[in-house]
Amino acid sequence: MGTSEKRATGGATATGDVDRTDPDYRAWLKDAVRKVQADANRSADTHLLRFPLPEDWGIDLYLKDESTHPTGSLKHRLARSLFLYGLCNGWIRPGKPVIEASSGSTAVSEAYFAKLIGVPFVAVMPLTTSAEKIRLIEFHGGQCHFVDDSRRMYEESSALAERTGGHYMDQFTYAERATDWRGNNNIAESIYQQLRLERYPEPAWIVATAGTGGTSATIARYVHYMQYDTLICVPDPDNSCFFDGWTRGDPGATSDRGSRIEGIGRPRMEPSFVPGAIDRMMKVPDAASVAAVRALDTVVGRKAGGSTGTGLWSALKIVGEMLAEGRRGSVVTLLCDPGDRYLDKYYSDAWLAEQGLDIAPYTAAIERFLATGEWTG
Structure with missing residues (x-):
């Protein structure tokens, strides 16, 4: 009785043009994987920056600075x-x-x-x-x-x-699914390693904005896997459906407009967004995101993109809640990418006027909070 045989070709979008057993292809694949892995070895871990808060608040706020990667972002x-x-x-x-x-x-x-x-x-x-x-x-x-x-x-x-x-x-x-959420120096493991010597090494909250949803899923899964008590908050900008889909339990939620905050917010519930892994969502007005990212520049001297502002606004709100309830601890959010990519947007008053965004009330709320500890945002 004869046997039939077919060599492995194809893939998700392949057209059968590669013989997977070809030594030349195998050599190319090994070299490509080596080069990508070598990039991780060449890149030192990203910094964990402190956002200055009054010492007597008993609360520490950190930003994981992902802008220092070779391509400048998370x-x-x-x-x-x-x-x-x-x-x-x-x-x-x-x-x-x-x-x-x-x-x-x-x-x-x-x-x-x-x-x-x-x-x-x-x-x-x-x-x-x-x-x-x-x-x-x-x-x-x-x-x-x-x-x-x-x-x-x-x-x-x-x-x-x-x-x-x-x-x-x-x-x-x-x-x-592509990210190893159990560890292997992913962003979550890195955060906890860097907090080891801080006064609150296990953060009360980690705030992670969502574009694909992969980062929030990775962090949340790692927290559950390691049995930490940290809670995960995902802020969502205007014109994004994630918040509505999460609050209504609706995987078919959509938005009819695109997000003005580049890199986050989506018009549909993306497959990589894992609602069941996270603990809280906030809807953040775009004007608040811009006000927060400009406040970061004023207070820390670092320009960042709008997604960082969305996360920072939510982190400050959480700090305000903790302060009002007399709780101590730490909060971590992400500095996702550098602000020099957005000088013609989030740092442009002309762009704000064109978009009809008034950041003044949100800027005043942040300034009042940092001066008095009273959150009114």
């Missing part, structure tokens, strides 16, 4: 995980493009890793993406493919992968 961790996941699954192949739906920072980081292993990269993004992010993607060798409606990014990315024989990375589906 998304460097995600891109590294996604590339390792795609390579080890046989989805990323020599000479074939990697394609991503991204409003900016993920695309910058993925362009970096694509260049590192020598494959083309195409970012599918809205026309409203900041000029600086476009420049950075192209600086790392990527191409930008624009859509006039951010809700079309998914289908256009998939169609582009189909036309080119490339791989659609799909961060919004694979972010939570």
Whole structure:
């Protein structure tokens, strides 16, 4: 009786053009994985910055500064995980493009890793993406493919992968599963290691904004796995459906407009957003996000992107609640990316006027809180 045999080809978006048993392909794959892993070894851990609060409050506020990664944002961790996941699954192949739906920072980081292993990269993004992010993607060798409606990014990315024989990375589906949430120097493990010698080494709260939802899922899962008492809060900006979907328990929640806070907020409930893992959500007005990120520049001397402001506003609110209840402890939020990518947006009064955003009441609320300890935001 005869036997039939078929060598392993294909993958998520593969077209059968690679023989997985070919020694040349195996050598390329080993080298690509080595290069991506070596990047982690070259990158020192990111800093944990203190946001100054009055000592007698008995509360410490920290920002995990992810802007110091080689590509300048939190998304460097995600891109590294996604590339390792795609390579080890046989989805990323020599000479074939990697394609991503991204409003900016993920695309910058993925362009970096694509260049590192020598494959083309195409970012599918809205026309409203900041000029600086476009420049950075192209600086790392990527191409930008624009859509006039951010809700079309998914289908256009998939169609582009189909036309080119490339791989659609799909961060919004694979972010939570590509990251090792049990440890292995992920962002959660790093936070706890850096807090070991602080007066409150186990934070009362960690605040993590959500774009894909992968970071909040990683942190929350790690907290549960390690049996910590830390609670996880996810703030959501205007024009995003995550808050409504979470509060209503509605996985089909949508928004008919795109987020003005680049990198976070989505028009649909993304597969990588894990509502059951987190403990609290806050809806944060975009004007409050901008006021908070400008306050960070004033108080700490660091410019950051709008997503950092969304998280900082929520962290300050939590600090205010703890202070009012007489509780002590620490709170951690994220400095997601540098503000020089957004000088024409969140640091531009002309842009605020164009968007109809008045940050004055929120700026006053932050200033009053830091001076008196009374949160009225």
